[in-house]
Amino acid sequence: MSEVSFKVNGSAVTVDVEPRTLLVDALRQNLGLTGTHVGCDTSQCGCCVIHMDGTSVKACTMLAVQAEGSAITTIEGLAQGDELHPMQAAFRDHHGLQCGFCTPGMIMSAVDLLQHNPKPTEREIREWLEGNLCRCTGYHNIVKAIQAAAGSAVSSPMAAE
């Protein structure tokens, strides 16, 4: 077993893991942060996207030991108390989710996009989401939500409560 220390959502943590433990498993099983999902075993679905040192990565395609010394943000780290992150709020307002399984990864990926590119075009949003699969929504409302979070006027009615 190896001790691995890193920051998660601002707090310093140390986990005791085997070298073969995936980062996503350390987050979910050792730290109880089950918001980061696992949707495939081929590194293609993007349900597991987190930020490591400010950049989006697939937590299922990293070993926990590789995270030593880094700062990680998961979906749980976005909201400020009861107040949703603007991207989370936009997904809610624009019905950017149905079952919600892909949503944590979608949101973490989308937040990273706006960090690099605060005013993406629709095409840039769709290209950026190449690594995030959704089996429910058909993507249109996800794209709208991201456009809205980027401050563009989009016309979709408020999702029903």
Place this chain on the structure above:
Amino acid sequence: MYAFNYHRPSTVQEALLLLKSAEDGKLMAGGQTLIPTLKQRLAQPSDVIDLGRIKELVGITEDGDAVVVGGMTTHGAVATSPLVEARIPGLAALAHLIGDPQVRHRGTIGGSLANNDPSSDYPGAVLALDATIVTDRRKIAADDFFEGMFDTALEEDELITSVRFPVPAKSAYRKFPNPASRYAMAGAMVAVTVGGVRVAITGAGPCGYRWTEAEQALEGGLDPAAIDGLTVAADDLNSDIHASAAYRANLVKVMTKRAVEALA
């Protein structure tokens, strides 16, 4: 995943020593191929040697008339490098088409070339730009590097430290991506280099190769119509659930024409 010992060297020297002393050691770069392989238990290394903290392997610099990309430089860094964009925009554009953003944030040029997946993109750039692969012990010319499916001129314990791309007059890459994985079903990179026009094909055969007939056809001028009269034999091309060899043979022509069109 089978168990292994994990090492995190901070220099190339240290990495090579660890590799030598391991029973069955494996280098790990971005892990975007290696980790999925380990997850599927398709490999069982005794030791994994993580190159992720070796600073000397990361970075993009200009050296005379060449752009030098460190072996551990990510696809994302190449795609967004102002230097690459200014000197070899065709290379930046190719890197931007690899996988998805998260794969590009971790995957590296050294890992991609060492792996030599038949549908990977970088072989197109390395062959068309007549790049040199620099390892811990020698320099390997692009034309001597790719030997077959997942097979390269690298020795068991050899490490790619950088790739040197001579700046071409111009270059362009076009690929037909697999709609799910984004890997190339066929890709063509066409470059006007000091040595003439070079055409490299990836994704179609067991590994990247130069399409010399197309190079000759384009010597008279960068006209997509010059490709029309050429025939591509399907015999040695890959056939799988995504595309038959005949389909790939056609894609080779179409992608080459599109790349030439982009240059003309």
